[in-house]
Amino acid sequence: MAIRPIVKYGDAVLHAPASAVAAIDDSVRSLLADMVATMYAAPGIGLAAPQVGVPLRVIVIDLSVGEDPAQLIQLVNPQVVEREGEQRHEEGCLSVPGFGGSPLRPARVTVKGLDPEGHERVFNATELLARAFCHEIDHIDGLLFVDRLSPLKRDLLKRKLRKKAREGWEEE
Numbered sequence: 001m002a003i004r005p006i007v008k009y010g011d012a013v014l015h016a017p018a019s020a021v022a023a024i025d026d027s028v029r030s031l032l033a034d035m036v037a038t039m040y041a042a043p044g045i046g047l048a049a050p051q052v053g054v055p056l057r058v059i060v061i062d063l064s065v066g067e068d069p070a071q072l073i074q075l076v077n078p079q080v081v082e083r084e085g086e087q088r089h090e091e092g093c094l095s096v097p098g099f100g101g102s103p104l105r106p107a108r109v110t111v112k113g114l115d116p117e118g119h120e121r122v123f124n125a126t127e128l129l130a131r132a133f134c135h136e137i138d139h140i141d142g143l144l145f146v147d148r149l150s151p152l153k154r155d156l157l158k159r160k161l162r163k164k165a166r167e168g169w170e171e172e
């Protein structure tokens with residue numbers, strides 16, 4: 001397991017759709033293990049492969065940030081197959097450090113994907129878990145929470161972020 005550097009807003013890999021994983025092999029399982037280690041080290045409650053510079057449809061989520069092993073979710077080729085209702089809460093992102101925003105999210109989602117052994121998993125999520133799934137699945141579609149803000153807030157924040165990307169994100 002290795003902690004990988006997290007790429008920041010402005011890096012092309014974050015702003016383009018990622019490719020589906022064709023086969024879950026040892027390289028994918030090793031990517032998952034590194035993503036979990038990187039998420040815990042950050043610390044964060046979710047991470048998508050593009051955030052470590054890998055353009056593949058792979059996400060990890062753990063609302064307990066390593067406190068409860070039962071809460072770790074590792075999904076390959078995840079998809080939102082059902083959505084219902086609306087919620088709006090403050091979100092942050094490890095690739096947009098120091099900034100936040102409240103994008104509109106579904107209140108409830110059903111997510112399907114493959115676990116590290118290649119078995120299909122289905123999750124019904126509400127509240128924070130629903131937001132985390134949507135946030136991470138947005139990442140593999142090349143979208144950040146910033147892209148889902150109201151036009152006024154989005155444009156204001158994007159101006160600040162483009163400046164950060166130009167000047168270089170300082171290392172924490």
Ligand SMILES: [Zn+2]
Pocket residue numbers: 092093094095135139
């Ligand atoms: Zn994020």
